[in-house]
Amino acid sequence: MAQKVNIELLKKAILEVNPRVRTMNFTAQTDLFEEGILDSYSVIQLVNTFEERFGIVFDYGDLKAAYFRNLMSLMGILTTKYKVEEGKNLPGTGKKKAAKNAGAAKKAKKKT
Incomplete structure (x- = not known):
């Protein structure tokens, strides 16, 4: 069973x-x-880790700096595009912020 994603993970x-x-x-x-x-280099290693832990196949087109800029943009791409289930987060890192950053990542994608 694939793990749930959260900021600490x-x-x-x-x-x-x-x-x-x-x-x-x-x-x-x-x-x-x-x-x-x-x-x-660490982005490529991180993608390999995500693929193993979450049971996903990362799109080559998603290897954009905007998606890896911060932890919230990573949460956004993993939970919206790859449908990785969001697990319990620390206070102040809930779904609203992940959704907001997913929107920011989409805007950044349109600019590139």
Whole structure:
């Protein structure tokens, strides 16, 4: 059975694929590229992790920075396009924010 996605699980996945990140001291809105938390190599590793954990096949066309910019945009693409079920989140990271960021990710996609 595939896991449910939440902010903490996304943080842990990032820590697994990028050993340079030594702490989970980043928020759901932190720019993961700007802060050096993600790079092109770790994005590919993260996609592989998502495919294994959530039982999905990631579209090549979805390898856009807008979807990996922060944890909320990742939640948005995983829950809207790939229909990964959202699990329990920490306070302040609920479905409304994920839906809002999914909308922002769609707008960013239209611009690219």
